[in-house]
Amino acid sequence: MGVDMRFVRTSRNIAFTLASFALLIPPWNAAAATQDGRFAVEGPGQAMCSRILHAKDRNTEEYARYIGFIEGYLSAANRYEPNTFDLTPWHTSQALSLIMVKHCESHPNDLLGVVVQQLVVAMMPLRLASYSSMERIEDGPNRAEVYEQIVKRSQEALARRGLYAGPADGRFSPAMRDALIEFQKTAQLDPTGVPDTATLWTLLNP
DSSP: OOOOHHHHHHHGGGHHHHHHHHHHSOOOOOTTSOTTSOOOOOGGGGOBHHHHHHHHHHTOHHHHHHHHHHHHHHHHHHHHSTTOSBSSTTOOHHHHHHHHHHHHHHOTTOBHHHHHHHHHHHHGGGSBOSOOOEEEEEETTEEEEEEHHHHHHHHHHHHHTTSOOSOOSSOOOHHHHHHHHHHHHHTTSOOOSSOOHHHHHHHHOO
């Protein structure tokens, strides 16, 4: 599994945000299972958190399978959850990995299948409910592909902080770039002016 070094560089700056987000994952509610709360967990989803952390430390193909399970589960949730286009509209595989690791460090006996379903519930307020086109944003070596609706949310969030006075139109502009730089400086992130994963995480998470 490849590693995005730009995300690794910025992930240290959002460690507190990640730890806080892990605490937002609610207790498991098996309402979608059988009446007595039972459901089958398949394949890698049967792995306990303690085993996942062991695999991560060894950097094995086994750990890559766990990340693949998360991505597959979320893709299925995008298909079957009501009013959902994308549950994780700015989260990369590296970001999802960090969420899982933070949770597993605190809950070593949890099964991966249960953790991912809890993640689905926690992500619902952040999801895209309908289709949105993508916008490719580049500034020198810094680049990101972001949904137009996420750009709009970012403009609204920057405006609430008094950093942006332009329209919330989902279009990246020099004014938005300048506002992002100011926000990134305040949040102790790399001031690139590009809405990368770490910036969106810090700006848009509740």
